[in-house]
Amino acid sequence: MKKSIVAIAMALMATQSVNAETFRWAGKTDPQTMDPHAVNSAPVIGFLNNVYEGLMRRDRDMRIEGALATRWEPIGAKGWRFFLREGVKFQDGSDFTADDVVFSYERATKPQSDVSSWFATVTDVKKVDDFTVDFYTSAPNPIFPDTITNFMIMDQGWSEANNAATPAKETENYATRNANGTGAFKVVERQPDLKTVLEPHTGWWGEVEHNITRAEYTPIQNPATAVAALLSGEVDMVNPVPTQDVSRLSNSADVKVLEGIEARVIMFGFANQAETLKYTADAGKPNPFRDPRVRKAVNHAINVDAIVQTIMRGSAQPVSQLVSSTMRGYSTSLAARPEYNLDKARSLLAEAGYADGFSFGLKCPNNRYINDEAVCQAAVGMLAQIGLKAELEAMPVSNYWSELRANNFDMYLLGWSPGSFDAEHPIRFLVTTPNPEKKLGSWNFGAFSNARVDELLPQIQSEIDDTKRQAMLDESAKILQDEAGYVPMYVQALLWGARKKVELVQRADNFFILRWVTVK
Amino acid sequence: MFSFLVRRFLQAGLVLLIVGFVAFSMFNFVGDPIDNMLGQEASQADIERLRSVLGLDQPFVVQYWKFLINALDGNFGISYRQGRPVAEIIAERAPATLELAAVSGLFAITGGIVLGIFTAIRREGFLANFIMTVSLIGVSLPTFLIGILLIYLFSVELDWLPSFGRGEVVDIGGWSTGFLTASGLKALILPSITLGLFQMTLIMRLVRSEMLEVLRQDYIRFARARGLSERAINFRHALKNTLVPVITVTGLQLGSIIAFAIITETVFQWPGVGLLFINAVQFVDIPVMAAYLILISVMFVAINLLVDVLYVAIDPRLRS
Numbered sequence: 026m027k028k029s030i031v032a033i034a035m036a037l038m039a040t041q042s043v044n045a046e047t048f049r050w051a052g053k054t055d056p057q058t059m060d061p062h063a064v065n066s067a068p069v070i071g072f073l074n075n076v077y078e079g080l081m082r083r084d085r086d087m088r089i090e091g092a093l094a095t096r097w098e099p100i101g102a103k104g105w106r107f108f109l110r111e112g113v114k115f116q117d118g119s120d121f122t123a124d125d126v127v128f129s130y131e132r133a134t135k136p137q138s139d140v141s142s143w144f145a146t147v148t149d150v151k152k153v154d155d156f157t158v159d160f161y162t163s164a165p166n167p168i169f170p171d172t173i174t175n176f177m178i179m180d181q182g183w184s185e186a187n188n189a190a191t192p193a194k195e196t197e198n199y200a201t202r203n204a205n206g207t208g209a210f211k212v213v214e215r216q217p218d219l220k221t222v223l224e225p226h227t228g229w230w231g232e233v234e235h236n237i238t239r240a241e242y243t244p245i246q247n248p249a250t251a252v253a254a255l256l257s258g259e260v261d262m263v264n265p266v267p268t269q270d271v272s273r274l275s276n277s278a279d280v281k282v283l284e285g286i287e288a289r290v291i292m293f294g295f296a297n298q299a300e301t302l303k304y305t306a307d308a309g310k311p312n313p314f315r316d317p318r319v320r321k322a323v324n325h326a327i328n329v330d331a332i333v334q335t336i337m338r339g340s341a342q343p344v345s346q347l348v349s350s351t352m353r354g355y356s357t358s359l360a361a362r363p364e365y366n367l368d369k370a371r372s373l374l375a376e377a378g379y380a381d382g383f384s385f386g387l388k389c390p391n392n393r394y395i396n397d398e399a400v401c402q403a404a405v406g407m408l409a410q411i412g413l414k415a416e417l418e419a420m421p422v423s424n425y426w427s428e429l430r431a432n433n434f435d436m437y438l439l440g441w442s443p444g445s446f447d448a449e450h451p452i453r454f455l456v457t458t459p460n461p462e463k464k465l466g467s468w469n470f471g472a473f474s475n476a477r478v479d480e481l482l483p484q485i486q487s488e489i490d491d492t493k494r495q496a497m498l499d500e501s502a503k504i505l506q507d508e509a510g511y512v513p514m515y516v517q518a519l520l521w522g523a524r525k526k527v528e529l530v531q532r533a534d535n536f537f538i539l540r541w542v543t544v545k
Numbered sequence: 546m547f548s549f550l551v552r553r554f555l556q557a558g559l560v561l562l563i564v565g566f567v568a569f570s571m572f573n574f575v576g577d578p579i580d581n582m583l584g585q586e587a588s589q590a591d592i593e594r595l596r597s598v599l600g601l602d603q604p605f606v607v608q609y610w611k612f613l614i615n616a617l618d619g620n621f622g623i624s625y626r627q628g629r630p631v632a633e634i635i636a637e638r639a640p641a642t643l644e645l646a647a648v649s650g651l652f653a654i655t656g657g658i659v660l661g662i663f664t665a666i667r668r669e670g671f672l673a674n675f676i677m678t679v680s681l682i683g684v685s686l687p688t689f690l691i692g693i694l695l696i697y698l699f700s701v702e703l704d705w706l707p708s709f710g711r712g713e714v715v716d717i718g719g720w721s722t723g724f725l726t727a728s729g730l731k732a733l734i735l736p737s738i739t740l741g742l743f744q745m746t747l748i749m750r751l752v753r754s755e756m757l758e759v760l761r762q763d764y765i766r767f768a769r770a771r772g773l774s775e776r777a778i779n780f781r782h783a784l785k786n787t788l789v790p791v792i793t794v795t796g797l798q799l800g801s802i803i804a805f806a807i808i809t810e811t812v813f814q815w816p817g818v819g820l821l822f823i824n825a826v827q828f829v830d831i832p833v834m835a836a837y838l839i840l841i842s843v844m845f846v847a848i849n850l851l852v853d854v855l856y857v858a859i860d861p862r863l864r865s
Contacts, residue, residue: 065584197628423576
């Protein structure tokens, strides 16, 4: 009898220790593919950072460090040379060489690829020897290594043998549900929408810091269910935690909330160019938002601190420009937001000839950003204080972008996360005059246009000297602030929940990196 | 009889065509799938390329026609989100929904009949009145709230049952079942109660009122006069006569259990076709939405057709 009790107790302890090492985590959406070149979205790229690796990677503080390349240097002004790490094995055991890099570049620039914009300036890629690769660019490109940290290297032999040499977008191929990277974890089971199981890649080149033997990812789309699963210990980590659950989770004995600042800046944009207003009783009247004074008045009338405190419950950070302070190229000299000052706003409106205000249409998504609709509702109230009567129309994000592309707005809400973590990124997509041929300003819906910014962008993109580059970035940011082309409000917070026994790192790009996880 | 069947089948076909047409005309308002399929750095050329590859640049009537032609071939297209054939995905997800529907249907029927009889026989009892009052909650509380309450009570506070998912499943010839593992059975409990609670209270109230009605009939009084036991009266005579309308309603409700599993599946992250549909709506995955709606309407049309045929078989007056 005693023996059996001891045996049972030991068996229980054994299962418990197994549980401690099987790490389970949940997110809101399932990464829709395991192909690192097919979909350029944070859930996919973030997940696959555990399985595949790029030439470079980002460390805990978003700084760039070597991964599959040990070092890299500019080839004069012509491009970049990457020196590859030797002795790296893919998860199927084959060797990593320069051929895989060239192959991955070709794969990632095919029309079916969703990541080809990273290589817009690349003219040619050449293998120098087995462990040296040159990327030639049409102009000097100082931030090229930053741009391609998420460019993940696939094995040429594996991809070709499995007919996956081209990314699949409308259909699937072998690489959609299978993976063969060089990363610290390999995919051992993939059931789309149900679960994805990872196990450590035993032949990984790096130094192992985690103590995970098996990791299971499950999408749980209802936030309340995800929080319940965390509280009951069925999952060890969830991302995101709804803002209203933060205080309750923080008070729990077994659970902690990790809060950080994300890269995404939430802002208002305007119809900068439209001749007339499109909505409300004032539709058809001349568009007041063409006047920078009116846009500046909006900037002074929005009480960002109040929005952050009440609607975001403190989980956000006011911001003065299109990137947050942790991004490269942030303008420290412009750190202060235009003050909240209704008198100033009213006098600016009076100067522009709108002392009595006007009414207009405000477009807003209702399921894209944290509390997006509530923020817009608050803004409607704040703008009413200076006589601007906004008529709010909130809609799901699947309808939102096509509405903005069709120019159906007077003012709108937008969030932007710079993919390259550099201040050049929002200038390229949001601030320069739209030019589809040059792939510029593709998200500049209001068609904000400033000749000086347009002139500065190519110089910023090719300036090697950091000081000169920063000066030009500062100048662009200053112009945008003076013209109030956008009204940047705050940076969203990252809210993760985890069991207290889990040690993990919350990186600013919202990527969850398994190799930094330890379970006590 | 034959011409009646032919007529009914033609009508059923017409209903399906109309459902498909209405569905496709609505997809224009659900949003644009392209933005969900491409990253934020995609160029206008990428957008247009994908739009024409998917045939989204064509008017919805043309899209509908193409869908119909392919559907007649048994080809429901390729999911925009997963890139896999829709028929394959639905076949993979159907067992989860059907098992959940079966268990919650069983729960609703047995629970509803037992409680219905009890509250009818013990009409004045405290417990019966208590059950009647509580059943109001089942009728009036929204499903997602019941689900969340159950999760907080049984998963978070008591730690007895899982809060999400199906547990471990066993695959038998392409049918994944949760009936064969302990964790699979445990995972079924909360979602089944959530999904079946409304139907259960409905059946319970129906049984109770029918039973009260029957107990007032003359033949019950005569049975009492003959000295039959209370048990025989209640269960052999009264209950049997109660069940006719109950069976009709139950049959019709079975369809809605499957169709309305969407909310329960979302709350419990239950990997069935309802959750698939919700994901498809959010992503604007038109092939999946279309196939799901057609499937659900086929099911309802089939149930109604069956009921019609049964009526004709039972009632000779309808045959002329």
